[in-house]
Every structure is written in C-alpha cells, then in structure tokens.
Amino acid sequence: MTASGARSMLPTLTPEETTHSARLAGLIGEHITAAGGWLSFEHFMELALYAPGLGYYSAGSHKIGVGGDFVTAPEASDLFSQCLARQCAEVLRGCRHGEILELGAGTGRMAAALLGALAQADALPERYAILEVSADLAARQRERLMQLPVAPRSRVTWLTRLPERPIEGVILANEVADALPCRRFLLAGGTVRELGVARAADGGFGEAHVAADAAYSRLCLELCESWPQPYPQTYTSEVCPRLEPWIGALAASLERGTLLFIDYGLPRAQYYHPQRTHGTLRCHFRQRVHDDPYINVGVQDISAWVDFTRVAEAATAADLTVAGFATQAAFLLATGIESLVARAPAGTAQARLAGEARRLLMPGEMGEAFKVMALTRAWDAPLQGFTVQDLRHSL
Numbered sequence: 001m002t003a004s005g006a007r008s009m010l011p012t013l014t015p016e017e018t019t020h021s022a023r024l025a026g027l028i029g030e031h032i033t034a035a036g037g038w039l040s041f042e043h044f045m046e047l048a049l050y051a052p053g054l055g056y057y058s059a060g061s062h063k064i065g066v067g068g069d070f071v072t073a074p075e076a077s078d079l080f081s082q083c084l085a086r087q088c089a090e091v092l093r094g095c096r097h098g099e100i101l102e103l104g105a106g107t108g109r110m111a112a113a114l115l116g117a118l119a120q121a122d123a124l125p126e127r128y129a130i131l132e133v134s135a136d137l138a139a140r141q142r143e144r145l146m147q148l149p150v151a152p153r154s155r156v157t158w159l160t161r162l163p164e165r166p167i168e169g170v171i172l173a174n175e176v177a178d179a180l181p182c183r184r185f186l187l188a189g190g191t192v193r194e195l196g197v198a199r200a201a202d203g204g205f206g207e208a209h210v211a212a213d214a215a216y217s218r219l220c221l222e223l224c225e226s227w228p229q230p231y232p233q234t235y236t237s238e239v240c241p242r243l244e245p246w247i248g249a250l251a252a253s254l255e256r257g258t259l260l261f262i263d264y265g266l267p268r269a270q271y272y273h274p275q276r277t278h279g280t281l282r283c284h285f286r287q288r289v290h291d292d293p294y295i296n297v298g299v300q301d302i303s304a305w306v307d308f309t310r311v312a313e314a315a316t317a318a319d320l321t322v323a324g325f326a327t328q329a330a331f332l333l334a335t336g337i338e339s340l341v342a343r344a345p346a347g348t349a350q351a352r353l354a355g356e357a358r359r360l361l362m363p364g365e366m367g368e369a370f371k372v373m374a375l376t377r378a379w380d381a382p383l384q385g386f387t388v389q390d391l392r393h394s395l
C-alpha cells in the first residue's frame with residue numbers, strides 16, 4: 001500500500017494526536033538534518049517508538065486493548081495467560097526460589113491473570129518482577145496489579161534494568177521482540193541498499209535508500225543465498241541487530257529455568273522467502289493494520305516479525321538451549337486450553353470462552369502466525385507446552 005493509500009483508509013487523528021505527532025515529527029526532522037539528510041530506519045523506529053515523552057511507547061496514548069490500536073493474545077483472552085501459568089508452574093515447581101521476570105508487560109493484564117492462576121495452583125513465584133520501558137504503561141500496570149489480593153500483589157515489583165543477580169525461574173516476553181527497532185534493506189539487481197528516511201517535498205517523511213556498508217551488505221546477501229535464480233527484481237525486508245545483545249543480556253539474567261518468547265515470527269527460510277517481497281513491517285492504528293511507518297508518527301505502533309532462527313542462534317551463542325519451538329496453537333493445546341474451556345459452566349460463559357479460544361488457536365487468527373520459543377539453562381526436564389509440536393527442525 002502506498003503512503004497516501006494507507007492515510008486514506010485510516011481514521012483521522014484527533015487534534016491532540018495531530019499536535020503530538022507534529023512535535024515528534026519535528027524532533028525526527030532535526031535528527032534527519034543532523035545526520036546529513038538521511039536517517040537509518042533503525043534510528044527512525046527508535047525515535048518513533050521510544051523518544052522520551054514523545055515516542056509511541058513513551059507517551060500516553062491508549063495503545064493496547066480493544067479501545068487502543070491493537071489487541072495482543074493476553075488482551076484477547078485470559079485463557080492465554082492461564083495456559084502460560086501452567087507452563088510457568090511446571091518450571092517454578094522445579095526451582096528452589098522460583099521467580100518470574102516479565103518484559104514489556106503492556107497493560108498488566110497478562111501479569112494479573114497469570115498471578116491469579118498461579119495462586120489457584122498454589123504455585124506463586126517468590127517474586128514477579130516487571131521490566132517496562134514505558135512509564136505510561138508501567139503506571140497502568142501498577143493501577144491494575146495493586147488491585148490483586150495481597151498474596152500475589154505483595155510479590156510484584158518493577159525494575160528499571162535487568163536484575164544484577166541472575167534469577168531461577170521464568171523470563172517472559174509476549175510481543176516485545178517485535179518492538180525492537182530493526183534495520184531495513186532493499187535488494188535490487190543483486191546489490192543491497194539500506195532503507196531509511198529523508199524529508200519529503202510535502203514536509204513529511206519519505207523512504208530513501210543509500211548504499212549498504214560492506215558488513216550489512218554481506219549479512220543481507222547471506223540471508224538470500226539459498227534462493228533459486230533469478231532473484232526477485234526488488235526485495236525489501238528487515239533485520240533486527242538488537243536481538244543478539246538483548247538475548248545475551250537476558251541469558252546473563254537467567255541462572256536456571258526458561259525464557260519464553262511469544263511473538264509474530266518465522267524460521268529464517270520462511271522469513272526471507274523470495275516471494276515475501278515486501279518484508280514483515282506492520283503498523284497498527286486504531287485496530288487497522290497498514291505498512292506506512294512514516295505517517296502518524298508517535299500515535300501508531302510499528303513492529304516487524306521475529307526471525308526465530310536469529311533468536312535461536314543468539315541463544316546458543318549465549319549458552320542457552322533451544323528447548324522448544326511451536327506455534328501458539330500447539331503451545332496452548334499442550335497446556336490444556338480445551339480443558340479450561342470445558343470446565344466453564346455450560347451456556348453463555350462457555351460459549352464466550354470457546355469463541356476466545358478459537359481466536360487464539362485458529363490459523364487465520366493468532367494460532368499460526370505467533371510462535372512460542374523456550375530457551376533454557378540448567379534445565380533438562382521436558383516442558384509441557386512443547387509436547388504437542390516440535391518445530392525446531394525448521395530453524
């Protein structure tokens with residue numbers, strides 16, 4: 001979809017959103033000028049999402065949930081968190097001082113439902129720590145989690161950086177890796193160009209590309225080296241170089257237990273498939289999905305799918321074991337989503353839960369596009385969530 005195409009199908013901004021977006025656009029414009037007229041997409045995405053006080057995640061828009069820009073699995077149904085709780089309980093029971101660390105906890109709905117289910121199963125962690133980069137979302141998490149009964153509430157704490165002492169237990173990240181700023185590339189006629197942004201004639205932003213440096217060029221060409229000839233005429237995709245240091249830092253925070261990543265994503269061969277000529281970048285604004293990151297800056301989400309092969313490589317380099325990789329549907333079936341629906345009172349409540357389960361499980365909804373990956377350290381026991389499907393061969 002072209003820039004103007006995306007704009008015409010989107011709801012118009014409120015006056016407050018227009019003012020906010022213009023302020024952030026002004027800041028991004030200053031960065032473009034300071035950089036000599038061209039800014040890498042990675043730098044642009046960093047500012048658009050995280051510029052202090054102005055970026056999408058740093059400022060106060062509604063963002064997540066039915067009244068926001070997009071709905072994540074824990075917002076769609078607590079069944080998701082209740083299944084995740086069963087996986088967490090299995091690991092916590094095998095730890096002496098089991099803790100949970102959740103990264104990017106959004107509105108806190110997943111934490112609330114997870115803690116509720118763990119309390120019921122008598123498997124509460126010693127501590128439930130949240131590391132959240134958005135002050136606005138952290139405030140919403142506090143408001144929600146302070147309403148929990150005292151036993152779960154007293155274990156919740158917020159961190160400003162990763163714990164100095166590695167934990168025993170579970171590190172969770174649902175839809176966080178897809179929010180890490182990524183680089184973009186354009187492959188045209190066998191050469192690699194790096195995509196970024198420049199000022200457009202109308203005063204907005206426009207996509208612009210420059211010659212890729214040698215290392216980035218080599219990296220991008222390696223991603224496509226197994227393609228059959230001829231290459232597509234033009235091909236655009238994303239690479240997330242921040243995954244490696246991020247996973248390295250998370251690995252250093254885990255002494256024993258598992259890291260669970262849940263996100264939109266694919267193994268590398270499918271991610272960089274020659275027919276996926278326009279990459280995986282997606283923008284969300286008031287429940288509409290489009291692919292123009294240069295409009296509505298600061299009031300729309302920008303994300304890119306996760307290359308799970310890259311996650312697995314980074315994990316292996318950090319001495320973690322890739323212990324499981326499955327679709328979200330397979331993970332939820334293995335952790336008993338059907339039994340959670342079946343035990344609800346027959347009638348309206350059960351019908352509602354059945355509808356929610358379908359949304360989490362169906363291939364055309366969240367069931368297949370989302371994957372779950374478990375990375376473990378000092379953990380040999382099988383993990384319940386990966387007993388129905390093992391897709392590690394595809395990585």
Ligand SMILES: C[S@@+](CC[C@H](N)C(=O)[O-])C[C@H]1O[C@@H](n2cnc3c(N)ncnc32)[C@H](O)[C@@H]1O
Nearest residue numbers: 057072104105106131132133134174175176179
């Ligand atoms: C798409 S939202 C997902 C929220 C929540 N996990 C859910 O599933 O509803 C991304 C979340 O990650 C947070 N975030 C982004 N980058 C982060 C990082 N490097 N560390 C921790 N949180 C981060 C955002 O502020 C936001 O809370």
